[in-house]
Amino acid sequence: MSEWKQTACNLCYVNCGVEVQLGGEGEREIVKVRGDKAHPKSQGYICNKAARLDFYQNSAARLQHPLRRRQDGSFEQVSWETAIAEIAAKLQAIKEHHGGERIFYYGGGSQGNHLGGAYGSSTLGVLGVKYKGNALSQEKTGLAWVFSRMLGACPHAEIEKAQTVMFLGKNPFMSNGMNQARNFLRAIAKDASRTLIVIDPRRSETADYADIHLAVKPGRDAWCLAAIIGRIVQAETLPLAWLSEHTSGCEKVMAKFNAIPVAQYARFAGLEPEQVNEVAAVIARSTSFATEEDIGVQMAPHSTLVSYLNMLLSLLTGHFGRPGTLAIPVQLVDILPVDRFGELDENDKEVSRRQLPVTKAPIHSNMYPGNYLAEEILNDSDERPRAIVIESSNPVHSLAQADKLRRAIRSLECSVAIDIAMTETARECDYILPASTQYEKWEATYFPRNFPENYFHLRPPVIAPLPGTLPEAEIHARLVEALGYFADGELDELHEAAAAGIETYRDVFFNAVMGNPKIKKAISYVLYRTLGPTLPEGKATTAAVWGLCQVFAMTYPEYVAKAGFTGPAAATALFNTLLDSPSGAVIAVASHADTFKRVPFPDHKIRLVIGELFEELDELQRLRPLVDTSTEYPFALVAGSRRAYTANCAIRDPRWAKGKAATALTIHPDDAQRLNIPDGARVTLKTKGGQAEARVAYDERLHPGTLSVPNGQGMHFEDEAGKPVDSGVYANELTSSDHRDKFIGTPLHKFVPANIYISEA
Structure with missing residues (x-):
């Protein structure tokens, strides 16, 4: 049996650090799993699911060679050369005849498999792909729209330090989705000075640890939250001086919630008014309050309105910019991008919004909503999609109305799946390209959103790649080359600079990016093919992370310096530290004092009103379930x-x-x-x-x-x-x-x- 090797779990977005021991033929089986005590956040914690990782690594559904669909619907094995050449030719023909915007993309990295998504961006840039979606766009884009409109940034709820914590549609005892979930629940339940509130129709396993459980009637969370806010406003317990200094729209919000019939809303939500009053009083008197929501409400009636009310509850009560409240973290990559909205009218509503061409579905955080995808395809419009590339994702299984999406994918002129297994989605595609698993290649965890210290986990492979598979970096590099994007010799200067050393390469690289617009569209490819070969053996796929480190250090020099990376070579030092830290490393240290400075609006004030959702509040008065x-x-x-x-x-x-x-x-x-x-x-x-x-x-x-x-x-x-x-x-x-x-x-x-x-x- 082998020595313990450090890596990460890929079964939820926390991606806890784990150590694995290998065995079996060729040491290709994960036979033992334990928590990695050196990991900056999980610190040895794992849940029961992580012990079963070999079911991911050694699934009977693993793909071992490229496949092409025959006329009769079955698949035949083809060579990598054939698959890449044919896919590139078909996508290029669609681009030339219909435009790159008629090629759609879905995916870009499953849990713990994120580095591959970084390389997909080059293929998309070369093809001119305009419309992208992934699992986040059917779960979290409502939340992203809310925090973008209110804060202009993605916040982190410091539940570890909060006196009062509230979970909404979230059962971390089972789903995890937070650092050391069960340890946290046990600790807060034992601490008499802290309060845990759980809002969930089900008496969840997390509710067993709660001081207060609001068993809201299914689908009526909006009335519950509106009643809590209404009670706080009507009890005149708001921090008015703080609100005046740090927010805009406070008077309008107070007027709206002063008119809320609290008792009526509480009963409609299936609760007694006294329960709502108790929760409101606890939050109002808390020195710190943090709330987290999850897909229990983000995929439920009034989902976006509920996200707004949940965020408003924290901000209206002044729980921002202090320990144990909301703060704005520093991330190497914003996995849930801030939504870039435009001009607002006099009612704080958006004047315009980017949309899909056929269905006019709204695009948020640069992602289209997945549940419009089949509808966008299945029509006769000249603007409909003609091809799709689906990577490390299974939308036929995860999006609504699977049969409709099957028909949509089959109707396209070209469909490509890049994955490790024969998924429900891959079965519908014209070509299937087999990728290596996250344990067979260098990988990274982009999700961490912690405060004040944030970390990043770049980790080496622990198992040799399955023969016939390739890492996504290589798959996309071959596609870019088959598309003939760069002329022979066009990147020679960068190859020469990389051979001269990483610091020489840095200056030449940024000059090349500024001087050649083509490079901007294929940055990850350029890094992989020019810098990658000069990195220590086997580490070529980490080249994109070097690029991220450069941008990160230039964007947040103060916070990177607090993590110990200073001077002109700070970014390279950060990159080298990540390469040499198999358990991950702290990459930046922010501060509560800077939180308001990082609200990017001109006045650095929190915007409490989202006009579209503010108007939707009036619909609650009808007391009708959505x-x-x-x-x-x-x-x-x-x-x-x-x-x-x-x-x-x-x-x-x-x-x-x-x-x-x-x-x-x-x-x-x-x-x-x-x-x-x-x-x-x-x-x-x-x-x-x-x-x-x-x-x-x-x-x-x-x-x-x-x-x-x-x-x-x-x-x-x-x-x-x-x-x-x-x-x-x-x-x-x-x-x-x-x-x-x-x-x-x-x-x-x-x-x-x-x-x-x-x-x-």
């Missing part, structure tokens, strides 16, 4: 809940999940008994979008009237004998692409009207 159940569909289905053995789609083998009910459809016992459905029964789950067979399990934690199926299930998987393995409910065979947020287009997967019946024998 989405409701009916006689035909009397249940609210949570299509994709987090459980002990669910994660993203990285693990395809359903046998990784322990427990007899790991993939079951859950129902409250009272509902099941009313319908004479025994625990463990086989049922038919039906929605307007379709139906599926599932095994039932009772869950008394559920809010009555709700059903739940876990995320990441229903993927096609065959065992060693080629026999399909039951993998649970494929939730997006049941959802609808037009069941989405009116502002951003994020899907409302957490409230899908549904019904269940005992299946016929």
Whole structure:
């Protein structure tokens, strides 16, 4: 058995540092996993899921050579040379006949697999690709729009230091999604000086640790939050002097919430007014308050409005720019980009917004909403997409109405999947290019958003690449070259500079970028092919990170210096430190004192009013659910809940999940008994979008009237004998692409009207 090797988990966006021990034939199996105590944030912590990483690394679905679809729909193996040449020719022809904007892109790095996405940008730049989307654009772009309009930057909630913490639609005990989640929950539960508030229809495992659990009625979080804010405003407990100094729009907000009928809203949300009053009082008197939300509300009715109210709750009560509140971190890469909005009218509404050409769907944070993708393709418009490149992503499985997206992809003139496994999406594409896993190549974790210290984890491979696969850096480099973008000798000066040393290269590189517009469109490719070969053996794919370090050190010299990187060579020193730190390293240290200076608006003030959402608040007065159940569909289905053995789609083998009910459809016992459905029964789950067979399990934690199926299930998987393995409910065979947020287009997967019946024998 091998020595312990440092790397990271890829099963949630925290990407905890882990150590792995290898075994099996050729030491290609991950046989043991433990937490990496040297990691700056996880510090040895891992959850139960990380122990199962070998199910990702050694899946029977792994791709080992390029594939091309035949006329009959089956696939044939082709060489890398053939696949690259044909893909480049087809994409180039589409660019010449229809324009590069008719080539769409989706993906760019799954959990922990982010370095490949950096190299995809060169292929997109060369082709002139204009429209990009990924998983964030069906989850987090509503939140991004909110924080961009209010703060102009992506904040971090310092829950580790806050006196009062609130989780909204978030169950970190199961989903993690924060540093050392279970350690945090245990610690705050034991600390009598701190308060944990959980807002969730279900009595989640996280709610077990809470001081206050608001079991809000499903789909009515907006009324709950509006009532809490209304109570705080009406109790006249706001920090008026602070608001006057640091915010704009305070008077308008106060007038709006002074008119909120708190008790009425509370009852409509399924709560007693006294519960809302208690939460409001706790937040108002807290010395520090931090709140985090997750897809439990970001994929639920009023998702963007709820994100606004949640952010407003912190900012209106003055919990910004102090320890234990909201702060603006410094990141090497903004994985959730700030949304660049334009002019606002007199009502604080956007005058214009970039849109998709056919559906006119709004583009936020430079990403189109995924649930418009099939609709954008399936039409006769001359402006419809003609091709798509899908990388490290599985939208046919993760976006709503899977069958519609299948038809859309099949209708395109060219479709390409770059992935490690034969996914539901890859099955629909014309070409499939096999990538190496995150444990077979240099990789990076771009998600960390911490304060005041932030870190970055650049890590080496721990397993040799599977023969026949390539890292994304090489795949995209070959595509750029097949497209004939650079003339022979056009990059010779950079090759020569790299051979002379990294500091010589730096000056020549930036002069070349300024003098040759073509390089700007393919920066990652240029770095990989010119600087990459001169880096220590095997490290060529880290060249893009060298470029990021240069920009980062120039943008944030003060914060980089506080992390120990100073002088003209600070950026290169930072890069070398990352190369030599297999557990990751601190890259910048910010400060609370600078927080307001980093609000990028001319007056450095927080903007409390978002006109579009402010107007939407008036709709709440009607006391009508945005989405409701009916006689035909009397249940609210949570299509994709987090459980002990669910994660993203990285693990395809359903046998990784322990427990007899790991993939079951859950129902409250009272509902099941009313319908004479025994625990463990086989049922038919039906929605307007379709139906599926599932095994039932009772869950008394559920809010009555709700059903739940876990995320990441229903993927096609065959065992060693080629026999399909039951993998649970494929939730997006049941959802609808037009069941989405009116502002951003994020899907409302957490409230899908549904019904269940005992299946016929």
